Amino acid sequence: MRSFSHSLAKKLWIAISAAILITIMYSYFLSYFFYEKLYVENVENDLFEEGNRLANDYNGGPLTDEWKQKMEWYNSKSESEIFVVNNPKELSACLPFEMETQALIGAEEREKLLSGKTIEKFGYEERFDRKIISVIIPLLDGERLEGIIYMYTPLAKITELTKEFAYLWFISALLFLVIALFVGIKVIQRLTDPLLEMKQAADQVSKGNYLTRLTISSKDEIGELAAAFNHMAESIRKEDERKKEFLANVSHELRTPISYVKGYSDALISGLIQNKNEAKQYLLLIHREAGRMERLVGDLLDLSKLDSNEYQLVKIPLPLAQLIEEATVKYVHVMKEKGLTFQLELDPDVIINGDEGRIEQMILNVMDNALRYTETGGIKIELKKAGNHCLIRIQDTGKGIPTEDISKIKQRFYRVNKARTRSDGGTGLGLAIVDTLVILHGGYVEISSEVGRGTTVDIYLPMLEE
Numbered sequence: 001m002r003s004f005s006h007s008l009a010k011k012l013w014i015a016i017s018a019a020i021l022i023t024i025m026y027s028y029f030l031s032y033f034f035y036e037k038l039y040v041e042n043v044e045n046d047l048f049e050e051g052n053r054l055a056n057d058y059n060g061g062p063l064t065d066e067w068k069q070k071m072e073w074y075n076s077k078s079e080s081e082i083f084v085v086n087n088p089k090e091l092s093a094c095l096p097f098e099m100e101t102q103a104l105i106g107a108e109e110r111e112k113l114l115s116g117k118t119i120e121k122f123g124y125e126e127r128f129d130r131k132i133i134s135v136i137i138p139l140l141d142g143e144r145l146e147g148i149i150y151m152y153t154p155l156a157k158i159t160e161l162t163k164e165f166a167y168l169w170f171i172s173a174l175l176f177l178v179i180a181l182f183v184g185i186k187v188i189q190r191l192t193d194p195l196l197e198m199k200q201a202a203d204q205v206s207k208g209n210y211l212t213r214l215t216i217s218s219k220d221e222i223g224e225l226a227a228a229f230n231h232m233a234e235s236i237r238k239e240d241e242r243k244k245e246f247l248a249n250v251s252h253e254l255r256t257p258i259s260y261v262k263g264y265s266d267a268l269i270s271g272l273i274q275n276k277n278e279a280k281q282y283l284l285l286i287h288r289e290a291g292r293m294e295r296l297v298g299d300l301l302d303l304s305k306l307d308s309n310e311y312q313l314v315k316i317p318l319p320l321a322q323l324i325e326e327a328t329v330k331y332v333h334v335m336k337e338k339g340l341t342f343q344l345e346l347d348p349d350v351i352i353n354g355d356e357g358r359i360e361q362m363i364l365n366v367m368d369n370a371l372r373y374t375e376t377g378g379i380k381i382e383l384k385k386a387g388n389h390c391l392i393r394i395q396d397t398g399k400g401i402p403t404e405d406i407s408k409i410k411q412r413f414y415r416v417n418k419a420r421t422r423s424d425g426g427t428g429l430g431l432a433i434v435d436t437l438v439i440l441h442g443g444y445v446e447i448s449s450e451v452g453r454g455t456t457v458d459i460y461l462p463m464l465e466e
Helices: 002-056 065-077 088-094 107-114 158-206 221-269 276-307 320-328 331-338 356-372 430-440
Strands: 081-085 119-125 130-141 144-154 315-319 341-346 351-355 378-386 389-396 444-450 454-462
Touching: 002 119, 002 130, 002 144, 002 158, 065 081, 107 119, 107 130, 107 144, 158 221, 221 276, 276 430, 315 320, 315 356, 320 341, 320 356, 320 378, 320 389, 331 341, 331 356, 331 378, 351 356, 351 454, 356 378, 356 389, 356 430, 356 454, 430 444, 430 454
Parallel strands: 341 378
Antiparallel strands: 081 144, 119 130, 130 144, 315 351, 378 389, 389 454, 444 454
Protein backbone atom coordinates (compact mmCIF):
# COMPACT_ATOMS: atom_id res chain seq x y z
CA MET A 1 0.00 0.00 0.00
CA ARG A 2 2.78 2.40 0.93
CA SER A 3 4.83 1.71 -2.17
CA PHE A 4 1.79 2.45 -4.35
CA SER A 5 1.10 5.75 -2.61
CA HIS A 6 4.74 6.84 -2.51
CA SER A 7 5.32 5.87 -6.13
CA LEU A 8 2.38 7.89 -7.40
CA ALA A 9 3.20 10.78 -5.05
CA LYS A 10 6.78 10.80 -6.34
CA LYS A 11 5.56 11.02 -9.93
CA LEU A 12 3.20 13.85 -9.05
CA TRP A 13 5.98 15.72 -7.22
CA ILE A 14 8.23 15.36 -10.25
CA ALA A 15 5.44 16.74 -12.44
CA ILE A 16 4.80 19.69 -10.09
CA SER A 17 8.55 20.42 -9.76
CA ALA A 18 8.92 20.32 -13.52
CA ALA A 19 5.99 22.71 -13.87
CA ILE A 20 7.56 25.16 -11.37
CA LEU A 21 10.95 24.91 -13.12
CA ILE A 22 9.37 25.52 -16.51
CA THR A 23 7.49 28.51 -15.07
CA ILE A 24 10.71 30.02 -13.69
CA MET A 25 12.56 29.47 -16.97
CA TYR A 26 9.65 30.90 -18.90
CA SER A 27 9.62 33.97 -16.65
CA TYR A 28 13.38 34.37 -17.13
CA PHE A 29 13.20 34.27 -20.92
CA LEU A 30 10.08 36.42 -20.90
CA SER A 31 11.95 39.08 -18.94
CA TYR A 32 14.70 39.12 -21.57
CA PHE A 33 12.07 39.35 -24.28
CA PHE A 34 10.55 42.43 -22.67
CA TYR A 35 14.06 43.77 -22.07
CA GLU A 36 14.73 43.61 -25.82
CA LYS A 37 11.28 44.67 -26.97
CA LEU A 38 10.53 47.41 -24.48
CA TYR A 39 13.71 48.82 -22.95
CA VAL A 40 16.15 48.55 -25.90
CA GLU A 41 13.60 49.68 -28.48
CA ASN A 42 12.59 52.57 -26.23
CA VAL A 43 16.23 53.72 -25.86
CA GLU A 44 16.75 53.43 -29.61
CA ASN A 45 13.64 55.47 -30.39
CA ASP A 46 14.68 58.14 -27.89
CA LEU A 47 18.11 58.42 -29.56
CA PHE A 48 16.57 58.75 -33.01
CA GLU A 49 14.12 61.41 -31.87
CA GLU A 50 16.79 63.37 -30.00
CA GLY A 51 19.21 63.17 -32.93
CA ASN A 52 16.59 64.26 -35.45
CA ARG A 53 15.71 67.27 -33.29
CA LEU A 54 19.38 68.29 -33.20
CA ALA A 55 19.76 67.75 -36.94
CA ASN A 56 16.79 70.04 -37.54
CA ASP A 57 18.79 72.91 -36.01
CA TYR A 58 21.35 72.58 -38.82
CA ASN A 59 20.57 75.06 -41.60
CA GLY A 60 23.21 74.00 -44.13
CA GLY A 61 26.71 75.14 -44.98
CA PRO A 62 29.96 74.28 -43.15
CA LEU A 63 29.69 73.38 -39.50
CA THR A 64 30.63 76.47 -37.48
CA ASP A 65 32.45 76.44 -34.15
CA GLU A 66 29.48 78.22 -32.62
CA TRP A 67 27.08 75.46 -33.70
CA LYS A 68 29.51 72.78 -32.41
CA GLN A 69 29.77 74.56 -29.05
CA LYS A 70 26.01 74.62 -28.90
CA MET A 71 26.01 70.82 -29.41
CA GLU A 72 28.67 70.42 -26.71
CA TRP A 73 26.49 72.40 -24.31
CA TYR A 74 23.53 70.21 -25.15
CA ASN A 75 25.72 67.12 -24.65
CA SER A 76 26.50 68.23 -21.09
CA LYS A 77 22.77 68.29 -20.35
CA SER A 78 21.81 65.07 -22.17
CA GLU A 79 21.87 61.54 -20.71
CA SER A 80 23.41 60.22 -23.95
CA GLU A 81 26.82 61.08 -25.39
CA ILE A 82 26.74 63.36 -28.44
CA PHE A 83 29.59 64.12 -30.87
CA VAL A 84 29.52 66.36 -33.94
CA VAL A 85 32.32 65.98 -36.50
CA ASN A 86 32.86 67.28 -40.02
CA ASN A 87 34.38 64.04 -41.28
CA PRO A 88 33.39 60.54 -40.14
CA LYS A 89 37.10 59.70 -40.04
CA GLU A 90 37.49 62.13 -37.14
CA LEU A 91 34.96 60.21 -35.07
CA SER A 92 37.34 57.57 -33.70
CA ALA A 93 39.50 60.28 -32.13
CA CYS A 94 36.51 61.69 -30.27
CA LEU A 95 35.19 58.48 -28.76
CA PRO A 96 36.30 57.53 -25.24
CA PHE A 97 36.93 53.95 -26.42
CA GLU A 98 38.99 52.41 -29.18
CA MET A 99 37.12 51.83 -32.43
CA GLU A 100 38.35 51.59 -35.97
CA THR A 101 36.92 54.13 -38.39
CA GLN A 102 36.02 51.39 -40.86
CA ALA A 103 34.13 49.54 -38.12
CA LEU A 104 32.19 52.70 -37.31
CA ILE A 105 31.25 53.76 -40.81
CA GLY A 106 31.91 51.59 -43.82
CA ALA A 107 31.54 52.38 -47.49
CA GLU A 108 28.02 51.07 -47.66
CA GLU A 109 26.98 53.00 -44.56
CA ARG A 110 28.58 56.18 -45.97
CA GLU A 111 26.34 55.82 -49.01
CA LYS A 112 23.33 55.60 -46.69
CA LEU A 113 24.42 58.81 -44.95
CA LEU A 114 24.81 60.59 -48.30
CA SER A 115 21.25 59.56 -49.12
CA GLY A 116 20.04 61.09 -45.86
CA LYS A 117 19.39 57.81 -44.00
CA THR A 118 20.14 57.37 -40.32
CA ILE A 119 22.37 54.49 -39.16
CA GLU A 120 22.04 52.55 -35.94
CA LYS A 121 24.70 50.38 -34.32
CA PHE A 122 24.48 47.87 -31.53
CA GLY A 123 27.48 46.19 -29.88
CA TYR A 124 29.44 45.36 -26.74
CA GLU A 125 32.10 47.68 -25.25
CA GLU A 126 34.58 46.22 -22.77
CA ARG A 127 35.33 49.58 -21.17
CA PHE A 128 31.72 49.95 -20.05
CA ASP A 129 31.21 46.18 -19.59
CA ARG A 130 27.88 46.45 -21.29
CA LYS A 131 26.21 46.74 -24.63
CA ILE A 132 26.10 50.10 -26.40
CA ILE A 133 23.49 51.39 -28.78
CA SER A 134 24.38 54.29 -31.07
CA VAL A 135 22.87 56.24 -33.95
CA ILE A 136 24.60 58.26 -36.68
CA ILE A 137 22.62 61.12 -38.23
CA PRO A 138 23.88 62.84 -41.42
CA LEU A 139 24.12 66.65 -41.75
CA LEU A 140 23.56 67.30 -45.44
CA ASP A 141 23.85 70.48 -47.44
CA GLY A 142 22.14 69.49 -50.62
CA GLU A 143 24.02 66.36 -51.75
CA ARG A 144 27.13 67.23 -49.78
CA LEU A 145 27.81 65.54 -46.40
CA GLU A 146 29.02 68.41 -44.20
CA GLY A 147 29.19 66.33 -41.03
CA ILE A 148 27.52 63.80 -38.75
CA ILE A 149 25.95 63.66 -35.32
CA TYR A 150 27.06 60.55 -33.43
CA MET A 151 25.03 59.64 -30.35
CA TYR A 152 25.50 56.64 -28.13
CA THR A 153 24.38 55.42 -24.74
CA PRO A 154 25.34 52.31 -22.75
CA LEU A 155 22.42 49.99 -22.14
CA ALA A 156 21.62 49.14 -18.55
CA LYS A 157 21.91 45.47 -17.63
CA ILE A 158 18.69 43.64 -16.88
CA THR A 159 19.91 43.07 -13.31
CA GLU A 160 20.30 46.83 -12.90
CA LEU A 161 16.78 47.41 -14.15
CA THR A 162 15.37 44.87 -11.73
CA LYS A 163 17.50 45.62 -8.68
CA GLU A 164 14.86 47.91 -7.24
CA PHE A 165 12.28 45.14 -7.00
CA ALA A 166 14.71 42.18 -6.69
CA TYR A 167 14.13 41.97 -2.94
CA LEU A 168 10.37 42.06 -3.43
CA TRP A 169 10.70 39.45 -6.18
CA PHE A 170 12.70 37.19 -3.83
CA ILE A 171 10.06 37.46 -1.09
CA SER A 172 7.31 36.80 -3.64
CA ALA A 173 9.19 33.80 -5.04
CA LEU A 174 9.65 32.36 -1.54
CA LEU A 175 5.97 32.89 -0.77
CA PHE A 176 5.04 31.31 -4.11
CA LEU A 177 7.22 28.29 -3.31
CA VAL A 178 5.58 27.82 0.12
CA ILE A 179 2.09 28.12 -1.39
CA ALA A 180 3.04 25.74 -4.22
CA LEU A 181 4.33 23.17 -1.72
CA PHE A 182 1.22 23.46 0.44
CA VAL A 183 -1.16 23.25 -2.52
CA GLY A 184 0.94 20.43 -4.02
CA ILE A 185 0.68 18.37 -0.86
CA LYS A 186 -3.09 18.87 -0.72
CA VAL A 187 -3.53 18.05 -4.42
CA ILE A 188 -1.36 14.93 -4.15
CA GLN A 189 -3.25 13.76 -1.07
CA ARG A 190 -6.57 14.40 -2.79
CA LEU A 191 -5.44 12.35 -5.78
CA THR A 192 -3.69 9.50 -3.98
CA ASP A 193 -6.01 8.97 -1.01
CA PRO A 194 -9.00 7.75 -3.12
CA LEU A 195 -6.67 5.52 -5.15
CA LEU A 196 -5.17 4.08 -1.98
CA GLU A 197 -8.69 3.47 -0.67
CA MET A 198 -9.52 1.69 -3.94
CA LYS A 199 -6.46 -0.53 -3.58
CA GLN A 200 -7.47 -1.45 -0.03
CA ALA A 201 -11.03 -2.13 -1.21
CA ALA A 202 -9.71 -4.27 -4.08
CA ASP A 203 -7.69 -6.30 -1.56
CA GLN A 204 -10.85 -6.85 0.47
CA VAL A 205 -12.79 -7.98 -2.62
CA SER A 206 -9.95 -10.33 -3.59
CA LYS A 207 -10.29 -11.93 -0.13
CA GLY A 208 -13.99 -12.55 -0.70
CA ASN A 209 -15.50 -9.53 1.05
CA TYR A 210 -17.83 -8.54 -1.81
CA LEU A 211 -19.80 -6.09 0.33
CA THR A 212 -16.88 -3.63 0.29
CA ARG A 213 -17.95 -0.29 -1.20
CA LEU A 214 -16.21 3.02 -1.90
CA THR A 215 -17.52 6.44 -0.93
CA ILE A 216 -18.00 8.56 -4.07
CA SER A 217 -16.86 12.05 -3.06
CA SER A 218 -16.40 13.65 -6.48
CA LYS A 219 -17.88 13.62 -9.96
CA ASP A 220 -14.57 13.59 -11.84
CA GLU A 221 -12.75 10.60 -13.34
CA ILE A 222 -11.80 9.31 -9.87
CA GLY A 223 -15.45 9.47 -8.82
CA GLU A 224 -16.42 7.59 -11.98
CA LEU A 225 -13.73 5.01 -11.22
CA ALA A 226 -15.12 4.58 -7.69
CA ALA A 227 -18.63 4.12 -9.10
CA ALA A 228 -17.30 1.56 -11.59
CA PHE A 229 -15.55 -0.27 -8.74
CA ASN A 230 -18.77 -0.39 -6.70
CA HIS A 231 -20.65 -1.69 -9.73
CA MET A 232 -17.95 -4.32 -10.29
CA ALA A 233 -18.04 -5.40 -6.65
CA GLU A 234 -21.83 -5.71 -6.79
CA SER A 235 -21.60 -7.75 -10.01
CA ILE A 236 -18.98 -10.03 -8.47
CA ARG A 237 -21.16 -10.47 -5.38
CA LYS A 238 -24.18 -11.42 -7.49
CA GLU A 239 -22.11 -13.76 -9.63
CA ASP A 240 -20.65 -15.38 -6.51
CA GLU A 241 -24.13 -15.86 -5.07
CA ARG A 242 -25.32 -17.25 -8.40
CA LYS A 243 -22.43 -19.72 -8.50
CA LYS A 244 -23.07 -20.79 -4.91
CA GLU A 245 -26.75 -21.25 -5.69
CA PHE A 246 -25.85 -23.09 -8.87
CA LEU A 247 -23.54 -25.50 -7.00
CA ALA A 248 -26.14 -26.00 -4.31
CA ASN A 249 -28.75 -26.78 -6.96
CA VAL A 250 -26.46 -29.19 -8.80
CA SER A 251 -25.62 -30.94 -5.53
CA HIS A 252 -29.30 -31.10 -4.64
CA GLU A 253 -30.28 -32.42 -8.07
CA LEU A 254 -27.60 -35.13 -8.03
CA ARG A 255 -27.98 -36.18 -4.42
CA THR A 256 -31.33 -37.95 -4.84
CA PRO A 257 -30.55 -40.01 -7.98
CA ILE A 258 -27.14 -40.93 -6.58
CA SER A 259 -28.72 -42.04 -3.30
CA TYR A 260 -31.30 -44.09 -5.28
CA VAL A 261 -28.62 -45.76 -7.38
CA LYS A 262 -26.47 -46.50 -4.34
CA GLY A 263 -29.36 -47.80 -2.24
CA TYR A 264 -30.83 -50.05 -4.94
CA SER A 265 -27.43 -51.37 -6.03
CA ASP A 266 -26.47 -52.10 -2.39
CA ALA A 267 -29.70 -54.06 -2.01
CA LEU A 268 -28.93 -56.07 -5.13
CA ILE A 269 -25.28 -56.69 -4.24
CA SER A 270 -26.05 -57.75 -0.67
CA GLY A 271 -28.56 -60.32 -1.91
CA LEU A 272 -31.46 -58.84 0.00
CA ILE A 273 -33.60 -59.01 -3.14
CA GLN A 274 -34.36 -62.65 -4.00
CA ASN A 275 -37.40 -62.10 -6.16
CA LYS A 276 -36.42 -61.78 -9.84
CA ASN A 277 -39.29 -59.41 -10.64
CA GLU A 278 -38.40 -57.19 -7.73
CA ALA A 279 -34.73 -57.26 -8.73
CA LYS A 280 -35.66 -56.26 -12.28
CA GLN A 281 -37.73 -53.41 -10.90
CA TYR A 282 -34.72 -52.21 -8.89
CA LEU A 283 -32.57 -52.36 -12.02
CA LEU A 284 -35.13 -50.30 -13.91
CA LEU A 285 -35.09 -47.70 -11.12
CA ILE A 286 -31.28 -47.58 -11.25
CA HIS A 287 -31.44 -47.19 -15.03
CA ARG A 288 -33.99 -44.38 -14.69
CA GLU A 289 -31.92 -42.46 -12.14
CA ALA A 290 -28.75 -42.96 -14.21
CA GLY A 291 -30.58 -41.54 -17.22
CA ARG A 292 -31.69 -38.56 -15.15
CA MET A 293 -28.08 -37.89 -14.09
CA GLU A 294 -26.95 -38.25 -17.69
CA ARG A 295 -29.50 -35.66 -18.84
CA LEU A 296 -28.53 -33.31 -16.01
CA VAL A 297 -24.82 -33.52 -16.83
CA GLY A 298 -25.59 -33.06 -20.52
CA ASP A 299 -27.68 -29.95 -19.78
CA LEU A 300 -24.95 -28.56 -17.52
CA LEU A 301 -22.36 -29.06 -20.27
CA ASP A 302 -24.63 -27.33 -22.76
CA LEU A 303 -25.11 -24.35 -20.45
CA SER A 304 -21.37 -24.17 -19.80
CA LYS A 305 -20.68 -24.05 -23.54
CA LEU A 306 -23.41 -21.49 -24.19
CA ASP A 307 -22.18 -19.25 -21.37
CA SER A 308 -18.67 -19.24 -22.80
CA ASN A 309 -17.80 -16.11 -24.77
CA GLU A 310 -15.86 -18.33 -27.17
CA TYR A 311 -18.93 -20.33 -28.19
CA GLN A 312 -19.92 -19.74 -31.81
CA LEU A 313 -23.15 -20.73 -33.50
CA VAL A 314 -22.84 -22.34 -36.93
CA LYS A 315 -25.56 -20.46 -38.78
CA ILE A 316 -26.98 -21.47 -42.14
CA PRO A 317 -30.25 -20.62 -43.98
CA LEU A 318 -32.91 -22.97 -42.55
CA PRO A 319 -36.42 -23.78 -43.81
CA LEU A 320 -37.92 -23.74 -40.32
CA ALA A 321 -41.16 -25.63 -41.12
CA GLN A 322 -39.24 -28.65 -42.40
CA LEU A 323 -36.90 -28.59 -39.40
CA ILE A 324 -39.82 -28.52 -36.91
CA GLU A 325 -41.63 -31.32 -38.71
CA GLU A 326 -38.55 -33.57 -38.75
CA ALA A 327 -37.65 -32.80 -35.13
CA THR A 328 -41.10 -33.60 -33.72
CA VAL A 329 -41.88 -36.74 -35.70
CA LYS A 330 -40.61 -38.90 -32.82
CA TYR A 331 -43.30 -37.47 -30.51
CA VAL A 332 -46.21 -38.68 -32.66
CA HIS A 333 -46.08 -42.26 -31.37
CA VAL A 334 -45.59 -41.18 -27.73
CA MET A 335 -48.61 -38.86 -27.84
CA LYS A 336 -50.78 -41.55 -29.40
CA GLU A 337 -49.87 -43.84 -26.52
CA LYS A 338 -50.86 -41.10 -24.02
CA GLY A 339 -54.03 -40.36 -25.94
CA LEU A 340 -52.98 -36.80 -26.86
CA THR A 341 -53.59 -34.92 -30.07
CA PHE A 342 -50.73 -33.29 -32.01
CA GLN A 343 -51.27 -30.44 -34.49
CA LEU A 344 -48.81 -28.69 -36.78
CA GLU A 345 -49.64 -25.41 -38.54
CA LEU A 346 -46.39 -24.42 -40.24
CA ASP A 347 -45.72 -21.67 -42.79
CA PRO A 348 -43.33 -23.25 -45.33
CA ASP A 349 -42.04 -19.84 -46.48
CA VAL A 350 -40.33 -18.99 -43.19
CA ILE A 351 -36.53 -19.03 -43.59
CA ILE A 352 -34.14 -18.12 -40.76
CA ASN A 353 -30.38 -17.93 -40.41
CA GLY A 354 -29.63 -20.25 -37.51
CA ASP A 355 -27.70 -23.17 -36.06
CA GLU A 356 -29.67 -26.27 -37.11
CA GLY A 357 -28.68 -28.40 -34.13
CA ARG A 358 -29.39 -25.66 -31.57
CA ILE A 359 -32.75 -24.71 -33.13
CA GLU A 360 -33.78 -28.36 -32.98
CA GLN A 361 -32.61 -28.53 -29.33
CA MET A 362 -34.83 -25.52 -28.46
CA ILE A 363 -37.90 -27.14 -29.96
CA LEU A 364 -37.23 -30.51 -28.32
CA ASN A 365 -36.70 -28.94 -24.87
CA VAL A 366 -40.04 -27.11 -25.04
CA MET A 367 -41.78 -30.22 -26.42
CA ASP A 368 -40.33 -32.37 -23.62
CA ASN A 369 -41.76 -29.98 -21.00
CA ALA A 370 -45.13 -29.80 -22.75
CA LEU A 371 -45.38 -33.58 -23.03
CA ARG A 372 -44.23 -34.12 -19.46
CA TYR A 373 -46.95 -31.94 -17.93
CA THR A 374 -49.83 -32.74 -20.33
CA GLU A 375 -52.09 -35.66 -19.48
CA THR A 376 -55.20 -34.82 -21.50
CA GLY A 377 -55.93 -32.78 -24.59
CA GLY A 378 -52.90 -32.26 -26.77
CA ILE A 379 -50.06 -30.11 -28.10
CA LYS A 380 -50.13 -27.66 -31.00
CA ILE A 381 -47.16 -26.09 -32.82
CA GLU A 382 -47.61 -23.02 -35.03
CA LEU A 383 -45.07 -21.29 -37.24
CA LYS A 384 -45.89 -17.95 -38.83
CA LYS A 385 -44.39 -14.61 -39.77
CA ALA A 386 -44.48 -11.74 -37.27
CA GLY A 387 -43.03 -8.64 -38.91
CA ASN A 388 -39.25 -9.00 -39.21
CA HIS A 389 -39.41 -12.06 -36.97
CA CYS A 390 -41.04 -15.46 -37.15
CA LEU A 391 -43.08 -16.91 -34.31
CA ILE A 392 -42.80 -20.51 -33.11
CA ARG A 393 -45.74 -21.11 -30.76
CA ILE A 394 -45.85 -24.35 -28.77
CA GLN A 395 -49.13 -24.66 -26.90
CA ASP A 396 -50.22 -27.45 -24.55
CA THR A 397 -53.25 -28.27 -22.43
CA GLY A 398 -51.29 -29.37 -19.38
CA LYS A 399 -51.20 -28.40 -15.71
CA GLY A 400 -50.25 -24.77 -16.32
CA ILE A 401 -47.98 -22.48 -14.35
CA PRO A 402 -49.07 -20.15 -11.53
CA THR A 403 -48.81 -16.44 -12.39
CA GLU A 404 -46.21 -15.75 -9.70
CA ASP A 405 -43.89 -18.41 -11.18
CA ILE A 406 -43.99 -17.38 -14.85
CA SER A 407 -41.33 -14.64 -14.49
CA LYS A 408 -38.96 -17.15 -12.82
CA ILE A 409 -39.61 -20.20 -14.95
CA LYS A 410 -36.59 -19.53 -17.20
CA GLN A 411 -34.19 -19.48 -14.24
CA ARG A 412 -31.84 -22.41 -13.86
CA PHE A 413 -33.11 -25.23 -11.63
CA TYR A 414 -36.30 -23.32 -10.91
CA ARG A 415 -39.24 -25.65 -10.31
CA VAL A 416 -42.86 -24.74 -9.99
CA ASN A 417 -43.18 -27.68 -7.63
CA LYS A 418 -41.63 -26.27 -4.45
CA ALA A 419 -41.22 -29.81 -3.09
CA ARG A 420 -38.75 -30.37 -5.97
CA THR A 421 -40.31 -33.70 -6.96
CA ARG A 422 -38.33 -35.55 -9.62
CA SER A 423 -40.93 -38.10 -10.59
CA ASP A 424 -41.43 -36.16 -13.84
CA GLY A 425 -37.76 -36.65 -14.72
CA GLY A 426 -36.98 -32.98 -15.48
CA THR A 427 -33.64 -31.30 -14.72
CA GLY A 428 -34.95 -27.75 -14.29
CA LEU A 429 -32.56 -26.55 -17.02
CA GLY A 430 -34.60 -27.03 -20.19
CA LEU A 431 -36.14 -23.57 -20.45
CA ALA A 432 -32.91 -21.91 -19.28
CA ILE A 433 -31.14 -23.54 -22.24
CA VAL A 434 -33.94 -22.49 -24.59
CA ASP A 435 -33.80 -18.89 -23.41
CA THR A 436 -30.00 -18.75 -23.81
CA LEU A 437 -30.14 -20.25 -27.32
CA VAL A 438 -32.88 -17.87 -28.45
CA ILE A 439 -30.91 -14.85 -27.20
CA LEU A 440 -27.80 -16.11 -29.04
CA HIS A 441 -29.91 -16.18 -32.21
CA GLY A 442 -31.03 -12.58 -31.63
CA GLY A 443 -34.56 -13.46 -30.53
CA TYR A 444 -36.59 -13.61 -27.34
CA VAL A 445 -39.00 -15.91 -25.49
CA GLU A 446 -42.43 -15.12 -24.03
CA ILE A 447 -44.32 -17.55 -21.78
CA SER A 448 -47.99 -17.34 -20.82
CA SER A 449 -49.94 -19.86 -18.79
CA GLU A 450 -53.09 -20.53 -16.85
CA VAL A 451 -53.29 -23.14 -14.10
CA GLY A 452 -55.37 -26.12 -15.19
CA ARG A 453 -55.63 -24.94 -18.81
CA GLY A 454 -52.12 -25.17 -20.20
CA THR A 455 -49.02 -23.21 -21.18
CA THR A 456 -47.98 -21.33 -24.32
CA VAL A 457 -44.34 -20.76 -25.20
CA ASP A 458 -43.73 -18.14 -27.92
CA ILE A 459 -40.27 -18.10 -29.51
CA TYR A 460 -39.46 -15.09 -31.71
CA LEU A 461 -36.51 -15.42 -34.08
CA PRO A 462 -35.30 -12.92 -36.71
CA MET A 463 -36.12 -13.98 -40.26
CA LEU A 464 -33.52 -14.15 -43.02
CA GLU A 465 -33.59 -10.92 -45.02
CA GLU A 466 -34.40 -11.47 -48.67
